[in-house]
Amino acid sequence: MKIYRIHALICAGAQCLAAGGNGFEDALKEELKKHDLTEEVNIVETGCMGSCQLGPLMVVYPEGVIYTKVKPDDAKEIVEEHFLKGRPVKRLLWKQEEKQFPTLNDVPFFAKQTKIVLRNCGIINPEDITEYIAQGGYEALAKAITEMTREDVIKVVKDSGLRGRGGAGFPTGLKWELAYKQNSDTKYIICNADEGDPGAYMDRSVLEGDPHSVLEGMAIAGYAVGAQKGYIYIRAEYPLAIKRLEIAIKQARASGLLGKNILGTNFSFDIELRMGAGAFVCGEETALINSIEGKRGEPRKKPPFPVEKGVFGKPTVINNVETLANIPVIIEKGASFFRKFGTEKSPGTKVFALAGKVNITGLVEVPLGTSLRTIVFDIGGGIPEGHTFKAAQTGGPSGGVIPAEHLDVPMDYENLPQLGTIMGSGGLIIMDETSCMVDVAKFFLKFTVDESCGKCTPCREGTRQMLNILEKITTGNGTMEDLDRLERLGNIIKLTSLCGLGQTAPNPVLSTLRYFRDEYIAHIKDKRCPSNVCSMKGEKNERKVLNRRLA
Amino acid sequence: MEAKNFPAVDMEIRKWGAKPESLIQVLHGTQEALGYLPKEVLVYISEKLNIPLSKVYGVVTFYNFFKLTKDADHVIMTCMGTACYVKGGEAVLNALCEKLGIKPNEITKDGKFAVRIVRCLGCCGLAPAIAVDGKDIYGKLTPEKAIEILERYM
Structure with a gap:
């Protein structure tokens, strides 16, 4: 093995690439050649490092010096000062509140995280x-x-208490056991990588940054339940993740870690990719099954559950990307290791995609039960200058909001439902006083109206009626009775929809009504949007746009 | 209807197998090769995979990704995910549409540009963001910056 003096890790996650990471890497290579350092400095393209907003990022080992927002022009100085003379380039270091943080371990954003799922991402x-x-x-x-x-x-997976990270939190070990007990020669493992919630990209980062962890988790699942074949159902919108998965599957097959007689045992297991085609509902497991079978992605009724009768009518385990990435750690280090993190009923960690009105946006992995305050203020660095925290939105179009008075809520599978929201897949959008809660509810409802597959009436028609009422309210034509109507309709849709999409679609409205009813009332009684977002009667649309620009 | 020959489709069918469950993957490959899914091609696929044309059409229209008509030369996908929305994605969208004189999800008369609303490009750290032609991602936009980018493709 070759020994290098310096390892320069350059983030090649989708967002750092979009911010110009490639140009920097080329410039850096050019400089290394010029100074004859190619034998001493090893450049590694890694997956997502997490702090996407400050990209492109580079971490230089052995010290762990972290550089942010690097540009091609910076390459010369980094090579001449840091690589040759050992003096880190100060102006490119991580800065926060006038303070500089020279290495990765000093930066609060990284130091306060616990990485199990993202153990290899960025490394x-x-x-x-x-x-x-x-x-x-x-x-x-x-x-x-x-x-x-x-x-x-x-047994180990059951003892670990791992719960499905796709949103519902069903115990993974129990799901495996149910599939294991099915009497069938053919069984399937499906990795649900149809990450559709707007504002969520945890799974994409795992697939781009550490695809083998998911393949390994699937193979272990296959062994446990007696499946020979796995599918990864992935969004077509994630080309980089698809490419890296294809490479990973090919390499795993070539190394005898997928395919026939893995590691010389009589266990055989192989994995194929299936691309989605832009339908949010396909993240719902029975719709996903239909889509893998080449059909319209409409949900099926349950029971029978997929573990009994899944893809091609065979017992099927469907696990989310993040769930599967946890599996190798649990098997290797044991259930008690995993239980050291998180809470009694929600062990382990959770990855959140922190975005919106917060200083440092990016991927954050914390033990379950960590307070929202810690995530937003200690890790995310708080709300940008001059603004105040108003609410956090979790669970995307299926979830709700957490207002400021509940900032200390432990983020886990028990506490969030009590506040009227859900853990969901991990989208965490922070909003300040410039966000109108009625508008946010309308935004999510528009999303579900668009994405409702139309199979069942409560979801297809009900969500549209709720949206009509919200349109009325946000244009200054609402009445107080509309609020009761929204609640009644919302509860009926939740009770009577066929699948998870409809059953959770009213949540953003019901949750904002619970905590921000005064804002709805201001729209109705005062014909006024307290956050100046909605263009009410008589107001011009330009004003709305201007406000957005200022915000 | 007598179907013509479509080598691009044949290649996809060889890759995925001539069975009903290959439909979506075959449509993906075909659209990548032809740019969209013309009617004759759907007839051809329906015969080759032995699926009624009505079912093929049902699948094509169910999924947003599949296009029945030729697309614009440059497609600007404007992200309206939550993070982009709260950070002013709508102003970016309006600016682009105004400049091109079209509404969201329309194509300009010369067929050169289309502006489309998408739900989350997964670049929330760069909000508000757009993706041009599915590969070039631009982030942290203002309406002015978005117009500047648009002009590069004109």
Whole structure:
């Protein structure tokens, strides 16, 4: 193995690339050549490092110096000052509240996180299986299929208390056990990578930054339940993740870690990719099954559940990306290790995509039960100058808002539903006083109206009626009776819709009505939008746009 | 109807197998090769995969990704995900549409540009963001910056 003096990790996540990461990398390589350093400095393209807003990012080891917003012009100075003379380029270091943080471990954004799912993201080259293996990758699979029985594997996952990270939080071990008990020669494992919530990109970052962790999790699941084949159902909107998964599958097959007789045992398991085609409802598991079968992605009624009768009528385990990425760690280090993090009923960590009106946006992994305040203020650095925290939105179009008075709520599967929202897949949008809560509710409802598949009436017609009422209110034509109508209609839709999409669609409205009813009333009685977002009667649309610009 | 030959479709069918469950993947590959899904091609696929044309049409129209008509030369996808929305994505969208004289989801008369609303490009750290032609992503936009980018493609 070659020994390098310096390892320069350049983030090649989609957002850093969009911010110009490629140009910087080319310039850096050019400079290294000029100074004859190519044998001493190793450039590694990694997956997402997390703090997307400050990209393109580069971390230089052994010290762990972190550079933000690097441009091609900076390459010369970095090479001449840092790589040759050992003096980090101060002006490019992480700055926060006038303070500089020279290394990764000093930065509060990173120091306060606990990385289990994102253990390799931003550290290894996702396109090279040997880097994953060097980090202990595929050891869990080897342990499972050579030292453990299928029952052992299921027991460890059950004991770990891992709950499905796609949103509903169903115990993963129990799901596996149900599929294991099915008497069938053919069974399937599906990885649900149809990450559709607006504002959520946790799964994409895992797939782009550490695709093998998901493949390994799927193979372990396959062994446990007795499946020979797995599908990854991924959004067509994620081309980089698709590319990296294709590379990872090819490399895993070539190394004998996927395919026939894995590691010389009689366990065989292979994985194929299936691309979605732009339908939000396909994230719902029964709709996803229809889509894999080449049909319209309309949900089926449950029961029968997928573990009994899933894809092609066979028992099928459907797990989310983040859930599967946890599996290798649980198998390798044991259930008690996993239970060291999080709470009694919600063990482990959760990755959130922190976005909106917060100083540092990006991917954040924290133990379940961490307070919202810690995430927003300690890790996210608080709300931009001059503005105040108003609410956090979780769970996307299926979730609700958490107002300022509940900033200390522990973020876990028990506490969030009590506040009228859900954990969801991990989208966490922070809003300040310039966001109108009625407008936000309307935004999400427009989304579900667009994405409702139309199969069942409560969802298809009900959400449209709710949207009509919101349109009335936000243009100054609402009445107080409309609020009761919204609540009644919302509760009926929740009770009577066929699938999860409809059953949760009213949440953004019901939740904002619960905490920000005064804003609805201001729109109705005073014909006024307190946050100056909605263009009420007589107001010009330009004003709305201007306000947006100022905000 | 007598179907013509479509080598691009044949290639996809060979890759995925001539079975009903290959439909969506075959449509993906075909659209990538032809740019959109003309009627004759759908007839051809329906015969080759042995799926009624009505079902093929049902699938094509169910998914947003599939197009029955030729697309614009440059498609500007304006993100209206939550993060972009709260950070002023709407102003960016309006500016682009105004400049091109079209409404969202329309194509300009010369067929050169289309502006489309998409739900989250997954670039929330760069909000508000747009993606041009599905690959070039631009973030942290203002209406002025968006127009500047648009002009580069004109």
